[in-house]
Amino acid sequence: MKALSNAKAGGAAAQARSKSPDGSGAPRRKAVPRPAGAPPPGEEPVTTSAAPPARSRARAGSRNGSGSSRGGIGSARGGFNPLKQVLWARPGFLVRRLHQIHDALFFRECQTHNITPVQFGILTALSMNPWLDQKAIGHELALDRTTTADVLKRLEEKGLIERRVNPDDRRSRLSVITKAGLKTLQNLSEGMQTAQEDLLAPLSDLNRIAFSKLLWLLVEAHENVDQDDET
Numbered sequence: 001m002k003a004l005s006n007a008k009a010g011g012a013a014a015q016a017r018s019k020s021p022d023g024s025g026a027p028r029r030k031a032v033p034r035p036a037g038a039p040p041p042g043e044e045p046v047t048t049s050a051a052p053p054a055r056s057r058a059r060a061g062s063r064n065g066s067g068s069s070r071g072g073i074g075s076a077r078g079g080f081n082p083l084k085q086v087l088w089a090r091p092g093f094l095v096r097r098l099h100q101i102h103d104a105l106f107f108r109e110c111q112t113h114n115i116t117p118v119q120f121g122i123l124t125a126l127s128m129n130p131w132l133d134q135k136a137i138g139h140e141l142a143l144d145r146t147t148t149a150d151v152l153k154r155l156e157e158k159g160l161i162e163r164r165v166n167p168d169d170r171r172s173r174l175s176v177i178t179k180a181g182l183k184t185l186q187n188l189s190e191g192m193q194t195a196q197e198d199l200l201a202p203l204s205d206l207n208r209i210a211f212s213k214l215l216w217l218l219v220e221a222h223e224n225v226d227q228d229d230e231t
Contacts, residue, residue: 098199102117102199103116103117105195105198105199106120106191106192106195108195109191109192109194109195110188110191110192110195113188115184115188116151118141118143118151119151119160120185120188120192122137122141122151122155122161123155123161123177123181123184123185124185125141126176126177126181127177127181127182130176130177131174131175131176133166133169133173133174134148134172134173135172137152137175142226152175155181156175159178159180159181160177160178160180160181160184161177161178162175162177162178163175163176164176
């Protein structure tokens with residue numbers, strides 16, 4: 001009887017091993033379907049370490065100089081910049097910034113002549129209206145008295161204008177452009193025109209017209225805001 005029991009047990013074990021895929025006698029596991037495109041078992045890529053969190057990368061960038069710890073250039077170039085959103089919502093800021101850009105473009109084209117945009121404007125005014133007094137020049141170019149007097153003095157020292165006492169009012173002086181001033185104006189005209197074109201280059205022809213009209217309307221509407229009381 002004992003031998004018969006051992007024989008039955010041995011037969012059951014052999015039958016179990018025959019059903020096991022590796023012959024070890026372990027029960028067969030149900031196959032789990034693999035995603036499409038997944039590598040075969042045993043060929044999965046080995047990952048050495050996980051990527052650091054975003055905040056860790058930002059701090060590392062600040063330490064090695066690739067980022068900005070103060071949120072300045074890094075914030076402005078990397079995405080949303082709250083300060084820019086505030087400043088660029090102010091038309092006055094944009095007008096001032098555009099004026100700076102215009103001056104930079106002018107100096108790039110006309111730097112060899114050592115003339116500023118304001119000086120160029122006064123030479124233009126005197127080329128079209130000779131013998132203007134200081135008050136008239138300041139009015140035409142929207143300059144205050146101090147700035148007008150300083151620019152006229154500089155132009156006179158350069159020999160680009162000449163000033164004489166007004167025979168009708170000896171308290172004032174009249175200005176006229178000289179031959180040297182006319183030559184300088186002529187030499188700078190092309191550079192000034194290039195600066196104007198470069199300033200408006202990002203705009204289409206229709207937008208240039210619309211932009212100029214809007215500027216005209218705004219200046220005309222506020223023309224008397226900063227006028228000095230020279231009575």
